[in-house]
Amino acid sequence: LGGRAPEAPLxxxxxxxxxxxxxxxxxxxxxxxxxxxxxxxSLYKVKCLNHTRxxxxxxxxxxxxxxxxxxxxxxxxxxxxxxxxxxxxxATLAAVADFLRPLVGPFVKVQVKNPTYEPIRLxxxxxxxxxxxxxxxxxxxxxxxxNAWLSPWAFEAxxxxxxxxxxxxxxxxxxxxxxxYVDFVTDFRVTHxxxxxxxxxxxxxxxxxxxxxxxxGDHDILPVPDKVSP
Numbered sequence: 246l247g248g249r250a251p252e253a254p255l256x257x258x259x260x261x262x263x264x265x266x267x268x269x270x271x272x273x274x275x276x277x278x279x280x281x282x283x284x285x286x287s288l289y290k291v292k293c294l295n296h297t298r299x300x301x302x303x304x305x306x307x308x309x310x311x312x313x314x315x316x317x318x319x320x321x322x323x324x325x326x327x328x329x330x331x332x333x334x335x336a337t338l339a340a341v342a343d344f345l346r347p348l349v350g351p352f353v354k355v356q357v358k359n360p361t362y363e364p365i366r367l368x369x370x371x372x373x374x375x376x377x378x379x380x381x382x383x384x385x386x387x388x389x390x391x392n393a394w395l396s397p398w399a400f401e402a403x404x405x406x407x408x409x410x411x412x413x414x415x416x417x418x419x420x421x422x423x424x425x426y427v428d429f430v431t432d433f434r435v436t437h438x439x440x441x442x443x444x445x446x447x448x449x450x451x452x453x454x455x456x457x458x459x460x461x462g463d464h465d466i467l468p469v470p471d472k473v474s475p
Contacts, residue, residue, distance in 0.1 A: 271348055277314055284344055287337065289319040289398070292360075292408050294454050299358055304453040312349070314357045315455050316341060317406055320399070328399035329392065329459050330362040360408070361456045363439040365395060365449060367417060368465035370431045377426040384466050387424060394420055395460035411450040412458055431469060436461075 263279045271277040274293035281291045291314060297304060298311035305311075316333045320326055342357040349355055373383050395412075397404035414435050421430055437443040438461060440452055451458055 269348065271345065277312065277345070280348070281314060281316070281341055281345070285316075285337065285341060287319055288316050288333065288341075289331075290317040290406050291315070292455075297454060298354065299356060299455075304361075304455055306454060310352055311354045311356070313455065314341065314345065314355065315360050315408070316357065317360060321402065329396045329462050330364075332359045358455065361439070361453060362459050363437065363451060363456050364459055364461035365412065365417075366436045366438060366461035366464055367391060367421070368432075368434040368436070369421065370467045370469045371421070372428040372430075372469040374426055374428045380468055383426060384468070387421070387427070387466060388464050390424065391421070391464055392460040392462060395458070406457060408457055409451045409454050410458060411448050414445070414447050414449070429469075434465075 263283070269280070271280055274295060277293035278291040282288060294306070294313045294315065296308055296311060297306045297313040298308040299305070299313060300308075304313075316338065318326065318331050318333045318337070320328055320331055326332070338357045338359070342355060345355050345357070371384075371387065373380070377383055393400040398406050414433075417435060418430065418433050421427060421433075434445055435449065437446065437449045439456075443449075449458060
């Protein structure tokens with residue numbers, strides 16, 4: 246059905262257990278997430294936010310009776326998406342909302358939305374260890390590894406996507422310094438993009454429960470001149 250593979254015994258047992266649990270009537274956030282993922286295999290992850298409603302361009306996280314379901318599409322075998330910030334099509338969002346509304350109570354207001362992606366851009370000067378090849382290739386390799394560390398789901402099948410949360414500036418610096426081909430780093434800067442842009446804070450905190458901290462894709466990396474020492 247819908248291009249799905251035949252159901253194996255383990256997924257079948259899990260689906261039946263979940264059906265016995267929620268009886269096709271979502272009550273808890275987990276019920277919403279399980280129902281939507283089962284009905285829409287094109288989705289990679291679903292996050293249900295209780296008492297949350299998007300109104301006037303703002304996430305209102307103290308709205309009793311409101312439920313916001315946030316979806317992330319599955320990018321395997323798909324093109325035309327930004328893997329660092331994948332968005333679900335408006336048609337799929339509408340289909341998910343239409344699927345949920347008959348299942349919830351009459352006083353529950355359901356919204357289905359995309360996440361808010363908050364890019365993180367690093368800027369620094371770097372000195373590479375001798376014998377690690379071309380300078381431009383080393384910078385490109387470092388950018389790729391930063392992207393894979395900040396947005397692992399874009400590079401590794403099955404990697405989790407974390408909503409909310411925070412990343413410490415010291416953790417980012419430690420990651421860069423621990424690359425085996427990096428000698429040292431200077432002038433390290435971090436910029437939290439999206440909404441009110443913030444630069445060089447000790448902790449980069451997601452602004453809403455619907456937000457996902459992601460890599461900006463490109464980073465300002467310059468080589469340290471040979472005459473400069475750490």
